[in-house]
Amino acid sequence: MALDVGKLLAGSVQYPKLPEVSPSYGTAGFRSTAVLLPCTVFRCGVLMALRAMHTGAATGIVITASHNPEQDNGVKLVEPSGHMLSPSWEAFADRLANAPDDDALAELCHELISQHSISIGNATVMVAHDSRPSAVALVAAAGDGISCVGATAYACGLLTTPQLHWMVMKCNRKLPHSKEDYFHTLAEAYEQLTAGAATPDEVIIVDCANGVGANALQQLQEKLGAKLRLKLFNTEVGVAGKLNADCGADFVQKERTGPASMTLAECSGRCASIDGDADRLVFFSQEGDTLALLDGDKIAALLALLVQQLLKAAGLEDVSLGVVQTAYANGASTQFLQQLPHCTVQCTPTGVKHLHAAAEKFDIGIYFEANGHGTVLIGKPFLEKLQKTSQAGGEKLQEAARQLEALATLSNQAVGDALSGLLMVEAALQLLQKDLQSWGALYRDLPSRQRKVSVRDRSVVKTADAERKAVSPAGLQEGLDKAAASVKSGRVFVRPSGTEDVVRVYAEAATQEDADGLALEAARLLHHLAGGTGAEV
Ligand code: NG1
């Protein structure tokens, strides 16, 4: 069938492109103030419908701006595999979002259809949203985009981002994929993985960022029963002004403090914090004046130990195990992981699409960003090997193989997932017999400092070597090298953000004072060489 241009134009005219808005597909899709988004989201609906027709499988859209403030919104695009939109389509997503008018949009659709020989026909796009008030209008915009090219929008309602990714993946594998199936699968896998270990006495305190994760964790708790007890904080979902406000994983990780609404006593328990769409997770515990933070790096280290223990018990030490990080990983975590036997450590650019792709190359790939976004990927060839072990080996071997299988089910194979991560961490603590203190003591973080620097045009900053080196503007890297060499264990890099109009600076050193000084020097170099506006944000 051919594209019904009349229908496309009739839809498109309701979502005019504002000339002053130039959307850009960033680190994780499009994101901006919600009022500027209807046109972009409508066009994403069109794109994902065509992607579904091209692949012959369901795709997905999540309306969310994650940890950003409530007035922002955004759109995350989901492949039939459950992963994020294929990078090969990102440039096209940009062009589509920036088409100046309806005719230009129709022309681009024709170009995409002919370039990929897409046959217009039945297709499904699954659409979910987080708890932002702007979701209603944007879900409608996505639905209109999907239907005006002849596909069906399947409204999945209020979900966490990873839940929708999981549902798309399972749907296309023709496996049970309802919201209920998600909770059931996670709870059952957790039970299998921890069978035989003592149920923890401690209640896990979870800061839910006043976001959709609060609802999801409540449902998960119902399935878990007495196996794991959660006490939820910041659960005011949909209450104006509350989402991510002084709480949530991003706040805790960046501010190094517990959520404002929680008392010191509450923060001194076994605490976890998730973000507004529940794809990031960090743990923390107040110890006197300081907050012990167990971030994505620490989670990766803990899960690497768990995987190694299970592999050893199953007699499967010859498998390839990789841990994938970004340049933001604390240098102490990289060192810790590098000294683990049979473990390869790799660094990729920021953004889970890069980490995920690298992790997939290992039999078992663990990936985490320092901010707590990540998962454990366990590939099919490995699972097949495992099944043979289960059948052939003795009782102990079989038990470990079953646990590895349970871990493969528990870890979200589509994308980083705070709920799945929470259960993986709890299982790991039980099976490795650790508490938050001994987990935290695996290694000591090097002091670090992050800054955001406002420049006239952040695209003048270009990087290489997984963002660890600045190749432009000229002289910047030389300046950074000189500054880093002047302090003990100094490391510093800068990169343009993919979600905000800033250049990010990361510095670490043996002392906090030196890390702060290094970050300040990098900001000074940026002002000087990249046209800083003087604003430090
Ligand atoms: P940008 O703004 O490109 O640094 C941030 C996070 C990413 C990722 C994305 C998507 C940092 C330093 N960067 O990207 O890790 O989570 O947002 O949400 O945390």
Ligand code: ZN
């Ligand atoms: Zn998020």
